[in-house]
Amino acid sequence: MFFNLGVRDFLDRAELVYGDRVAVVDEPEQPAASWGELTYRQVAQQARGQAAGLDALGVPVGGRVAIVSHNSARMLTSFFGVSGWGRILVPVNFRLAAAEVGYIVEHSGADVLLVDPELRGLLDTVRTKHVFVLGEDDQAVFGNREQPRPWDGDEAATATLNYTSGTTARPKGVQLTHRNLWLNAAVFGLHTTVTDNDVLLHTLPMFHANGWGMPYIVTGLGGRHVVLRKIDGTQILRRIAQHHVTLLCAAPAVVNAALDAARTWDGEIPGRDRVRIVVAGAPPPTRTIERVRAELGWEFIQIYGLTETSPLLTVNRMRTEWAGAPAREQARLLGRAGTAALGVRLSVDDSGEVLARSNHNLDGYWDNPAETARVQEGGWFHTGDGGTLTDGYLTISDRKKDVIISGGENISSIEVEDALSSYPAVREAAVIGIPDEKWGELVTALVVTDGTPVTAEQLITHCRAHLAGYKCPKRVEFLDALPRTATGKVQKFKLREPFWRDRDRQVN
Known part of the structure; x- marks a missing residue:
């Protein structure tokens, strides 16, 4: 028997098995009225109302619905209310400028736009057929109590259209199918041992690769969602204590926020020996x-993946074989990207680029067949990341374009950044290559400190204790902050630009 996989499977099971259980605790400080606590039966009712509302608007199966929102119960519901009945959800980064949002709405062909009340200014410039403000227009968006038109399901159909942050060009729309999302969520949940006892704190923006699949798997297994609207280290610790959180997903910047807050936390750190942070x-x-x-x-x-891979490719989790190693060595082992997740195949080509085969890989880029063909050449997804595979463990050495070649030697900026970050006063560091007549490219560090006085020579000397001499920074500059994309990635092209401005190409 063949039966289509679909994202609504997760909500259907939650309603059937855990209908009276609290499903989500909404952010209490939503700019519109918070939904408070909803059971899985209530979430399912809201999702059906949203689907019926789209029926009433005449949005067909395959129609696109864009949502620009901070984390909220309304957005969590939309993963099911839109995609669960055959439409395509377009989760848009709420940090983007109006022109960028406008491009995504236009490029995706979205007929419906849902916006957070805090972002109503977008409506002045972003145009589409139907526009609603979440919270203010809830009756129109979620309140229809007709039964939605049945959808038989098609696991090959696009469920979400996720636009990459794009550091040098227009963002690309990544088409993820129901099959992609279903299998990514199931495998992710397996590797992180999600159960119905879990309480997930949404520290990761839900728009970011669909919350890495956690909105689906935590729902399907009956866990509880706790919504955090905006990142604050102290609030993270408070919510963990208040709601007995067991699981959260985060970028490194969020990790640093929690560590900073812990310094001034009064009493035992919440979640000790209970919380798993991915x-x-x-x-x-x-x-x-x-x-x-x-x-x-x-x-x-630690996991590694991309929006294009739904995102899961690798997982690195503590192993019993490492139990006798010193804490520093265990941390080093955990610093690798990890081993291929179940059902994933990895390879590194002759140029050092990481390639992947997986059921999680994108169907294609929206309206961009040439780029789709390029990244899927040879039946492998080309990640654009440089790395090595040793004993089954993947280590990401750099974005291929970020490799520094100095004196004929390839240098991983990540390795140098790791050495710099081990100095107590260094809060963040980015390493780039700049033109140099003698060496070709000079290893240069851009550093943000925690306010403690430190000199460039001290940092260079520190690196020499950890790295080969040719890898150490020859130049150090101090910045107040590193430029980042809206999803938190350091924009190295902006750091390079002043040094390479007068050159025809970005290598020397």
């Missing part, structure tokens, strides 16, 4: 991993 977005420094495990007492799990 980290991705950039390889965290070894020192950061040590601190999460020692200072917070949380389990550290």
